[in-house]
Amino acid sequence: MKGVGVFAVAILAANVAQACAVPVSGAGWQQLESSRYVVAFRPLTTPSVGQLFALDFALCAKSGALPQRVRVDAQMPAHRHGMNYVPSVQTMAQGVYRAEGLMLHMPGRWQFLFELSADGRTDRVTAPFDLDG
């Protein structure tokens, strides 16, 4: 019986390490996951070619604290270039952020990039985004 109890606690501990609740609700959020964090993001407006837009994103840490530094970027892997702008990130609430100053300047396959840094390590998560033109 003791062995079964230990086994049950081990399963519960493992589940807690893999999941956390991102502090957002509503529709349109896309969720990504790294080894340490879960990220949900959505653009405030539908991106269109050559137009500046903002993007909200939220984080939770699977264990431990939120990252000390967050960075947002976008790139076109097939063309080997990123944006012509560096987004600024402001903290809206605990674990909730807004990135402004993004622009996707040509149609095609882009990739959003989130860099989440803490304790000397950086987690990177990406999400594809097809911009119609």
Next chain:
Amino acid sequence: MRLLLVLLVLAVAGEPALGQGGVAFTPAETARILQHGPWPQPWSADASNRVSGAAAAAVFGEVLFFEKRLSSQGEFSCASCHTPDMAWTDGRARSRGHGLADRNAPSLLNVRLNRWYGWDGAGDSLWAQSIRPILDGREMAAQAAHVGDLIRNDQQMSCRYRQAFGAPPSSDDEAVLVDIAKALASFQETLVSGRTPFDEFRDALARDDREGMARYPAAAQRGLQLFVGRGNCSLCHFGPNFTNGEFHDIGIPFFAEPGRVDSGRFDGIRRLQASPFNRLGRYSDDATGASSLATRHVASQHRNWGEFKVPSLRHVALTAPYMHAGTHATLADVVRHYSELDENRLHADGERLLKPLRLTDAEIADLVAFLETLTPHQPPEFTPRVAVETKCQ
């Protein structure tokens, strides 16, 4: 018979858009064609310019545009390099004022639609860009004090300034310089090009008007198909104004003269960020700061070296020669550049989008035929405002 009719309807409903001469555009091509409109674009004022869209300021700006006394020796006006009957350019490879400029004078038609101004984007507003040639030693070679004195001491200039801004010109020379640049911008905002044969075709395509589409020449349709398809031209020459408003390296040599480079956007960003006339500075009339978003976030990157602004292709047939230093005399030369692109000239960290297109002579001719349809049947004629012709009271 009924079955035959049903089959016929189904066949027509599924077929690609068909123009004259049998060019069948796929749904993807059709979508790309449609994003090149509608035209004209709706008006919007420049929040950083308090006289943007103001009639009196546009009149004053028109007077200033043709005023040679703005230059240090009274020899050159804005119209010296932006001539109305040359589509507001000058037909030269590189413009000449007091000296030889490094670059080709861009047309001012539809200039208000830009996000960045100049081939290097060193200006983030039309009024900031209007200051640059006035002060540049190779162009009008003037100083703020010279401009201030002219505006304050000339009765007509002072009168028009008062009508445009509601007060006489101050003793602050730099502030007066900025204001006359804002009036110049207000005038230049009125320079727009009309609808073109391409616009008629694009709108006919949007409403599936086969008869309207059939009026568009077959060669232009084939060229358009290349433009939005294999040529990938529409990726950068995007949208109703045929430009994404940003900067690219397309393998054009960037030596201004032996031993001196024109770094294009790389230096443009540096100049923009150092300028007291940018949208972040005290002369912007936008109290909210909303219109300075691009200026706040623009980033200087190594790949900006040798990048130049993607020009609009509207009325392109009227604005030879082409490229930032006027190195290409004809549209066919431009198309051949992309056809025979030397990838070794591209930066190592440059655009991977560009590959030599290897076009046939017929394809080159078709692309040129398409580009020529981006000019109105009746090229724009400039008519001075009546108020300009009369004395200011």
